[in-house]
Amino acid sequence: MLKIENLTKHYRGGNCGIHHINLEVQAGDIYGFLGSNGAGKTTTIKCVTGIHDFDHGEITINGLSLKRHALECKQVMAYIPDNPDLYENMSGIHYLNFIADIYKMNQFQRTEEIEHYANLFNLTEFLGNSISSYSHGMKQKLAIISAVMHHPKLLLLDEPFVGLDPKAAFELKKIMKSLVEKGTAIFISSHVLEVVEKLCNKIAIIQSGSIIANGETELVKGHSSLEQVFLELTRNE
Numbered sequence: 001m002l003k004i005e006n007l008t009k010h011y012r013g014g015n016c017g018i019h020h021i022n023l024e025v026q027a028g029d030i031y032g033f034l035g036s037n038g039a040g041k042t043t044t045i046k047c048v049t050g051i052h053d054f055d056h057g058e059i060t061i062n063g064l065s066l067k068r069h070a071l072e073c074k075q076v077m078a079y080i081p082d083n084p085d086l087y088e089n090m091s092g093i094h095y096l097n098f099i100a101d102i103y104k105m106n107q108f109q110r111t112e113e114i115e116h117y118a119n120l121f122n123l124t125e126f127l128g129n130s131i132s133s134y135s136h137g138m139k140q141k142l143a144i145i146s147a148v149m150h151h152p153k154l155l156l157l158d159e160p161f162v163g164l165d166p167k168a169a170f171e172l173k174k175i176m177k178s179l180v181e182k183g184t185a186i187f188i189s190s191h192v193l194e195v196v197e198k199l200c201n202k203i204a205i206i207q208s209g210s211i212i213a214n215g216e217t218e219l220v221k222g223h224s225s226l227e228q229v230f231l232e233l234t235r236n237e
């Protein structure tokens with residue numbers, strides 16, 4: 001579903017964000033993306049969303065090149081950024097309908113999905129309020145609903161658990177498991193190693209812009225905990 005080949009992006013000023021990244025996320029995968037602060041996780045994810053241009057390499061989504069078929073690629077993906085920058089002047093429900101329009105969801109579908117997820121995240125009574133009045137966690141919940149309600153084939157999540165209360169974090173993990181059962185491919189960056197270890201069937205670890213470990217979670221961590229393996233691999237930072 002997502003193939004990243006030889007992806008390289010330099011920021012202006014010579015800062016090499018990421019170099020020669022190779023990854024493949026298949027339908028049914030929850031693929032964890034780990035790395036210390038500044039390692040290159042957000043840069044990689046932003047290249048996949050099309051937010052960042054890149055210098056070399058190829059990104060293919062659902063068999064189509066992101067560079068040549070940007071619109072078709074964006075139609076099948078959803079992205080939850082590390083900081084939910086939403087349209088503050090809209091109400092929650094206005095925002096969700098706006099996203100539902102973009103993804104061409106019919107009235108029945110959107111009503112059902114919004115009702116379901118808003119109840120799950122205890123957001124129903126606040127949907128009529130302006131987003132500017134929401135807490136960080138409420139904005140994060142709204143961003144999650146907007147990303148999952150149209151059942152994307154590829155879901156990209158950048159640090160999605162930050163700011164979520166325990167129930168919302170639990171519900172998000174359930175949603176991810178349910179989406180992959182229906183064939184979605186999930187690529188998720190997180191610093192919460194205990195969650196990644198339990199949730200992700202595959203992981204990649206990035207250090208200073210390069211992948212240093214990659215594959216099935218069980219194989220990457222062997223008999224150790226993911227925390228031990230991560231600390232060992234990144235000890236010379």
Ligand SMILES: Nc1ncnc2c1ncn2[C@@H]1O[C@H](COP(=O)(O)OP(=O)(O)OP(=O)(O)O)[C@@H](O)[C@H]1O
Nearest residue numbers: 011012015017035036037038039040041042043044
């Ligand atoms: N807009 C930018 N301009 C210049 N350099 C940038 C920019 N964004 C990121 N970088 C640099 O690229 C490198 C990778 O940053 P990135 O944000 O991808 O890391 P990250 O792994 O997501 O980190 P964190 O865990 O702290 O979110 C860092 O050296 C960072 O300083």
